[in-house]
Amino acid sequence: MGALCEAVLGRADLATDARFATNPARVAHDEELTGLIELALAGRSSAEVERRLDTAGVANARMRTMAEFAAHPQLAARGRWADVGTPRGEVTALLPPVDVPGRRPRLDPVSDLGEHSAAIRAELGLPEDR
Structure with missing residues (x-):
C-alpha cells in the first residue's frame, strides 16, 4: 500500500490514513478512496501510470481492446x-481457457x-x- 500511495499517487499520507488501513476500511470508504485515486491520476497518461506502477513494484495490468x-x-x-x-x-x-491434461479441445x-x-x-x- 505504501508504494502505491507514495510512488504512484504521490500521496504517502494515504498509507497511514485509518480510513484506508485495512481492506474492510477501504471498502467502507470506497467512494472517497476512488475519488482520491482519480484525482491523483488525473492528467497522467496510461503509459505514465503503468510505468509508475511497474517502478513501484505494484502488480497491474492494462485494460485492452478486443x-x-x-x-x-x-x-x-x-x-x-x-x-x-x-x-x-x-x-x-x-x-477454451481451460486445458485438460492429455486432451486437445x-x-x-x-x-x-x-x-x-x-x-x-x-x-x-x-x-x-x-
Missing part, C-alpha cells in the same frame, strides 16, 4: 489459437445454415421441410 487482446503475444506463445473450418473458409479461433467445423435441419426434423419425427 483487437489488443487478440494480438497479445502470449496467446500465440501458448498455442491458444486454432484454425476452424466454416462454410466460407477457415477462421482462426481462440481455444475439439473444434469441429462450423455448420452451414440448415445443414442439419433434415436430420433433426427426422429425429424429432417432424415432416420434411417444405
Whole structure:
C-alpha cells in the first residue's frame, strides 16, 4: 500500500490514513478512496501510470481492446489459437481457457445454415421441410 500511495499517487499520507488501513476500511470508504485515486491520476497518461506502477513494484495490468487482446503475444506463445473450418473458409479461433491434461479441445467445423435441419426434423419425427 505504501508504494502505491507514495510512488504512484504521490500521496504517502494515504498509507497511514485509518480510513484506508485495512481492506474492510477501504471498502467502507470506497467512494472517497476512488475519488482520491482519480484525482491523483488525473492528467497522467496510461503509459505514465503503468510505468509508475511497474517502478513501484505494484502488480497491474492494462485494460485492452478486443483487437489488443487478440494480438497479445502470449496467446500465440501458448498455442491458444486454432484454425476452424466454416462454410466460407477457415477462421482462426481462440481455444477454451481451460486445458485438460492429455486432451486437445475439439473444434469441429462450423455448420452451414440448415445443414442439419433434415436430420433433426427426422429425429424429432417432424415432416420434411417444405
